[in-house]
Amino acid sequence: MSLTDLAATIAARKGADPDTSWTARLLSNPDKAAEKFGEESVEAIIEAVRNDRERLTAEAADALYHLLVMCAARGVTLSDIEAELASRQKQSGIEEKANR
Numbered sequence: 001m002s003l004t005d006l007a008a009t010i011a012a013r014k015g016a017d018p019d020t021s022w023t024a025r026l027l028s029n030p031d032k033a034a035e036k037f038g039e040e041s042v043e044a045i046i047e048a049v050r051n052d053r054e055r056l057t058a059e060a061a062d063a064l065y066h067l068l069v070m071c072a073a074r075g076v077t078l079s080d081i082e083a084e085l086a087s088r089q090k091q092s093g094i095e096e097k098a099n100r
């Protein structure tokens with residue numbers, strides 16, 4: 001599934017029943033969405049340090065999903081993030097840091 005399709009699924013869950021949709025439950029509670037992203041990020045970090053490719057892939061998927069839900073809960077869309085990334089395209093990260 002592409003991130004674009006996942007973001008569309010998340011957006012479509014706005015207002016859905018929190019009893020049947022995990023996404024809807026998090027969208028209705030932005031602080032909880034942020035907490036879950038924090039947990040899933042830490043789980044991904046642990047698997048990266050362990051160098052477990054399969055577990056890292058699964059945890060990275062959890063983290064990406066929860067990042068998108070956390071942002072959606074605060075009105076930030078994947079398009080907003082892509083526009084921000086596009087604005088950075090002309091400059092290397094090292095160059096950007098040196099110019100701060």
Ligand SMILES: N=c1c2ncn([C@@H]3O[C@H](COP(=O)(O)OP(=O)(O)OP(=O)(O)O)[C@@H](O)[C@H]3O)c2ncn1[C@@H]1O[C@H](COP(=O)(O)O)[C@@H](O)[C@H]1O
Pocket residue numbers: 009013020021022023024061062065
């Ligand atoms: N990609 C996901 C996705 N990844 C993780 N999760 C849920 O996130 C929750 C995480 O909860 P937990 O912390 O308890 O789970 P955990 O971290 O795996 O468990 P522990 O390691 O802590 O024991 C679980 O209920 C997972 O099922 C997801 N829920 C939904 N999606 C996508 O969102 C779509 C809509 O889902 P609903 O909104 O639930 O209909 C789905 O079809 C999927 O495409």
